[in-house]
Amino acid sequence: MKDRLLLLVYLVLVVTATLVHDARLLLAGALTVTATEFGRRPQSWVRALRAALPFLVAINLGFLIVSKGDLSAAGRVLPLVNARLFFLVVLVFRILPAIDLQRALGFSPTLRFVLILATSQVLAFRRLFGDFEQALAARTTRRPGLRTSLRQGAALGAFFLRRAEHDATEITQALTARGFFLDRD
Amino acid sequence: MHIPDGFLGPQTYGPAYGVAGVLWAVGLRRLRRTLDPAAVPRLAVATAASFALMLVTVPLPGGTTVHVTGIGMIAVLFGVWHGFLALSLVYLLQALMFGDGGVTALPVMALTAGLGGTAAAVAVHRACGRWPRPAVFLAGWCGTVVPAVLVAFVLGAQPLLAHDAEGTPLFFPFGWAVTVPAVVLPHLLVGVADGVLAVLAWRALAPGEDAP
Secondary structure, eight states: OHHHHHHHHHHHHHHHHHHOOOHHHHHHHHHHHHHHHTTTOHHHHHHHHHHHHHHHHHHHHHHHHHTTTOHHHHHHHHHHHHHHHHHHHHHHHHHGGGOOHHHHTTTSHHHHHHHHHHHHHHHHHHHHHHHHHHHHHHHOSSOOOHHHHHHHHHHHHHHHHHHHHHHHHHHHHHHHHTTTTTTOO | OOOOTTSSOHHHHHHHHHHHHHHHHHHHHHHHHTOOTTHHHHHHHHHHHHHHHTTOEEEOTTSOEEEOOOHHHHHHHHOHHHHHHHHHHHHHHHHHHSOOSOTTTHHHHIIIIIIIIHHHHHHHHHHTTTSHHHHHHHHHHHHHHHHHHHHHHHHHTHHHHSBOTTOOBSSOOOOHHHHIIIIIHHHHHHHHHHHHHHHHHHHHHSTTOSOO
16 A cells, blocks of 8 residues: 555656746755655765766757757756756655555556566566676677677577567466466456 | 656646557457467566667667667567557566656657557568568667657657747757757667667577578
């Protein structure tokens, strides 16, 4: 229940942030969230800033270039865009880590089932991906070129697709053996 | 090509949620109607596979690297509806678990990449079925480029769709003159990498066969 409520609060705040067009209000919201969370965990500040920075730099620099340095136009457009983006990034770091997604989306058994399976596979695939990268780094003395990278990427792609097919078959057999599909028609 | 929250106005994500919601319902109903016990696990691992494919990076001339999308490969292997649902789940997981992309952008990404990308890839693959290798390459290329074109169109429409009384943009501030070259041009190259990867992976998956 707590997770579902938190997810709902997060979604409502995100939608609200897109309905508010006052940069000061959004900045005040961001600072409020910041004060409640990042005072306790300052490293979250750095992570939030690092996540927001590429978008903020691209938008601000891009706008200044496109508007040919027109500061009055930038003054009208950029504060709102920046404040909204920063508020939303701060929200991500404040609320999302506290949500257990599988519990929050438990209202649909099928969705929950797919999510649990997908998440477990995603985490396994991420670990395997790291293993592949380390293996390549350990076997090459220089930075791999385009040809090597493409071959490595193709090998990875083929491995993941084959592994996905294999895992799907195994999971289905395991679930069938345990009678999972008997009451799902 | 992950759109964060705050770039799209409610004028965009509201209708997009409406359309995507209907398609998600249709897709899930089709999934249940197949009465195939393997359908749900297949969907889950297709989700994980497309997530894993997005981790694969390829160097571009100039020293930068890009990640491939794998949309073409997923579409050719799993079909349009499975691809649409799997990619929707990928974007949901990325938004809610890892903070990549946003929940307001989720339906737009699902429609552009999940539906537009997979449909284009499958259509091209079927149309060029007589020449398997070029068909797989083109499917991989279209699976990347078509979503890029659609995303550029949606992003570039924001200043027209969401602005104040004076015409000042309230969300993403750049029009099509900026978004189309900025989003589409790099993806023409990413599409080539995706196409080459699709062909190499297809050869590794199905040696000696005409199709995966």
